Amino acid sequence: MQTSSLTALKELALQCARSAGKLSLARMKEPFTVEYKTSASDLVTAVDKEVEKHVVDMILQRYPDHGILGEESTFTGDPGKYETLWVIDPIDGTTNFVHQQINFSVSIAVYHKGEGLIGVVYDPSRDEIFHAVKGEGAYLNDQPLRLERQVHLEEALLCTSVFWNKRAEQIGIDQIVKKLAGKVRGMRLLGSAALELAYVAAGRLDGYVSLSLNAWDFGAGKIIVEEAGGRVTTMRGTPLPFDQKSSVMACNPAFYEELQHYLSMNENM
Template structure:
């Protein structure tokens, strides 16, 4: 892909993320409806849908021949039919948006034939823009991010949502991670996977582990972590897909092998119990 096209994609992704964040902040100050998706803990608001519609329309005005895979499914076409695919989450961390008004983010990624080109994660409540372009590094508000600090596993601050996943109990991953919590320096949970992965790229967290995320949850964060020099794979060490659910392990490369060895999971463990 030409450098000029890549730059245009990055600039549009940054523009969409910022305008989406500004829209979410504006709507947060007004009354909005909250609905359940699958349970009382799986929320969607009218703001999620409005923000995604705004992003989709903006993208298609500039690139009408691109596909879009979004959490709220406001794109009318079939994402699988497009070489260039935008993967977006208008509000990652909707529960935080509803309850806390912080720790939510806009996640926008661009993939071409499965290759990650651009990733943007914007935290509107703190005005922090994490972004990366393939081969050009990762940045936070235009300051470069690079994971050069050598971190041992016992020194690591990790983040995980495994403890709240029912399938994790079935597989026994929850017990493994509980033991891991006693080995590392600490565990955190922010409630926005995109933001948590961006924090790994920034060195605020040293690693992130999740049993099951949607493509729009990790699509941008993956690119940012990798461009910062981190490692991102499934929990079993396989390459991440770009357009479907997957487990995710993102971390400082210094302890990647040790962390994966500690989890000690196989593809059969995950497949037999319905995890990906």
Template sequence: MAIHCAKTAGALSLERLKQPILVEYKTSASDLVTAVDKEVEKHVIQAIIKEFPDHGILGEESMFEGNPADYETLWIIDPIDGTTNFVHQQINFSVSIAVYHKGEGLVGVVYDPSRDELFYAVKGQGAYLNDRRLGLTKQVKLEEALLCTSVFWNKRAEQIGIDQIVKRLAGKVRGMRLLGSAALEISYVAAGRLDGYVSMSLNAWDFGAARIIVEEAGGVATKMNGEPLPFDQKSSVMACNPAFYEELRQFLNLEGK
């Protein structure tokens, strides 16, 4: 069901790209929402409620009428993760859908409609990219790692000095990248295209599905300080190959305190 919702939502977003896109600002000129975001979220919500009327939904555009906290089973959805990319580039955006039961992640789906790439995982059953099973078995050293981060323009990161730590980290690792879609970036860690991802202040719908995928692929996903990730709250996120997880965690936290 989650895969079906993600694929139909992705198809809808691609169809709407053929038409002029109405763009609105949320909090600033860099925080965008489009009519397509709202339409896609509504489409997904309707499909879920029709099949599972007793489930709750936590979505970026807050179009679910109930209180997500009242439900044991919660769908966490981002209709278009990477709206700025959707508007400007028409690539590097994704549909993110996760299912949690009593706070435990059961299903994670991240679909990139522009490339027709489906990342998905079911708890205890592994992670996949289309039909290929994903597994982080390569022993990667931190200095060999290709990392991804979005901390450089985060105000909280500046306040506590994490941005400067990550700049030093950039000089230690093989390279740094930024795609502009957290769900895709974390999924890329699961696929081995990136070795690690670090970010401050992500919303639950940004990482809810992808963290399940990276964990089922054998990776590690926690807060930047090593604490467990919440499932329904904003949080920092560190997801990476387990071979250098502890070294990365210590680099980020011991140098910055």
């Protein structure tokens, strides 16, 4: 894809992220409905749906021939039929949006023929926008991000949602991660996978591990971490899909092999 085309896509992705973030902050101050998806801990709000439709409309107005894969399924076409696919999560961290009103984000990625080209993660509560274009590096607002610090696993600050995953308990990976927690410097959980991946790119976290994320959760963060010099794969060490649910492991490259070996001790992942 030509540089001019990438620049236009990046500018629209940034515009969509900021506009979506502004809308979510405005709606947060008003009464809104909260619904359950699969359980009381799996929430969706009317704001999620409104924000996604807002972003979808912005994209299709500019690129009517593009496909969109979004959490709220606002786009009615078949995402698999499009060469250029936008992968979006209007509010990643809906529970935080409802309860805390911080630690949620807008995640927007652009993939072309399965290759990640552009990633944007916007934290509207802090007005921080993490973004990357393939081959052009990663940025936080206008500051370049580069993971150059050599971090040993025992010095690492990791983030994981594994402890709250029922399948992790069933296959025993939660016990492996609990042992890992005793080996590293500390463990955190923010509740927004896109934001947590962006924090890995920024060096605020050294690694992130999840047993099961949807494509819209990691689509943008993967690109940003890789452009910052980090490693992102499945927990098995295989390439991430761009349009399917997957385990995710993202980290500073200095301890990637050690972390991947540690996690791969469970054959059922």
